């Protein structure tokens with residue numbers, strides 16, 4: 001689990017959102033022709049019905065709702081793992097805990113777009129943060145997002161825990177595989193000392 005903690009200590013979204021001058025981030029105003037993130041995603045199905053309000057590294061303490069476009073639900077799973085088709089869009093709404101309700105627009109979206117031929121892609125995905133107030137979209141061309149999401153391809157403490165360490169195409173919550181394999185309990189993640197749904201022990205994120 002140490003990689004989660006290491007990655008979370010390096011950067012957080014609030015720092016990244018301070019400006020577009022950071023290395024490894026390319027920015028675009030969400031114009032009609034250039035926007036990567038569609039506005040009309042609220043009718044899409046959710047990739048998990050789980051309540052995501054526990055603290056996780058990278059996405060901080062927040063309430064999160066994940067939507068996936070219809071193309072994404074055509075993902076294939078076989079013995080070699082899971083793969084999402086080109087054109088898959090996964091949008092995660094992020095709301096600060098306690099300040100907004102689910103009915104209010106989410107101030108921030110983190111987004112994965114499967115576009116392996118795009119030169120900005122990492123692991124076959126574009127990694128995007130959208131500020132909904134300004135409609136600006138930032139594509140993360142560094143390995144910040146990608147490096148942590150590589151943990152989804154191994155056993156990890158989210159969703160069904162990926163106990164077999166199957167390739168999951170960098171996606172933590174694969175629809176239909178989102179039921180926790182174990183009931184949440186304090187010692188459910190060996191070596192971590194806190195449960196899947198527990199608050200972390202205060203090591204800096």
Ligand code: HEC
Pocket residue numbers: 004007008052056057058059064066090091092110111112127128129140144145146148149152158170171172173174
């Ligand atoms: C330190 C780890 C970490 C980093 C860094 C990180 N994420 Fe995630 N991300 C997660 C975890 C864990 C989840 C599982 C869902 C949840 O609990 O919010 C997730 C879920 C997501 C999802 C929903 C799809 C899924 O995997 O279930 C999207 C979209 C997403 N992240 C986008 C991003 C983007 C874009 C970045 C970079 C700007 C990023 N993430 C950086 C850990 C990380």
